[in-house]
Amino acid sequence: MFPAKNWREYNHRYRFEASKCKKCNHIEFPSRIICPKCKGRDFEVVDLPQEGKIVTYTIQYVPPVGFEDLSPYVVAIVELTNGVRVTTQIADCTVDEIKNVSRVVMEIRKIREDGESGIIAYGYKFVPQNK
Ligand SMILES: [Zn+2]
Known part of the structure; x- marks a missing residue:
């Protein structure tokens, strides 16, 4: 069983995944909830x-x-x-x-x-x- 902190960070630490904003295509790593460029909230997962x-x-x-x-x-x-x-x-x-x-x-x-x-x-x- 992973400690909570490790589990939360699993995707960006182990799989090197980032979030790509569907509105402006900005890629953010580690992922955020709100795009820092356009304030969009729709993301897709991309491999870095x-x-x-x-x-x-x-x-x-x-x-x-x-x-x-x-x-x-x-x-x-x-x-x-x-x-x-x-x-x-x-x-x-x-x-x-x-x-x-x-x-x-x-x-x-x-x-x-x-x-x-x-x-x-x-x-x-x-x-x-x-x-
Ligand atoms: Zn954006």
Whole structure:
């Protein structure tokens, strides 16, 4: 059984799905109830491309609780091939290596392990394309 929070995020974290506004075709990720462009409320589910390029990144030296083991790690804004931008961790990449990375691809990876329950949450991360 999924904890409530994991269940709610299932579609965008595991299946990399976004919402496309039926009125103005804007694609929003993660999904929202109201389109930020036209205030429309009718959406269809679309799959996002699994490749993109790094627009900008930052190094996380002081991670949130539960992510201490990963520090330091890279968090980037990735522009997918359809123009949608996502905030994501860049895995398999050191702080030095990120300077030379531009193309990245999506992979489903372990995000965190909940201490008490021992439940392992998976979700999307991006890794350098030519690695
Ligand atoms: Zn819209």
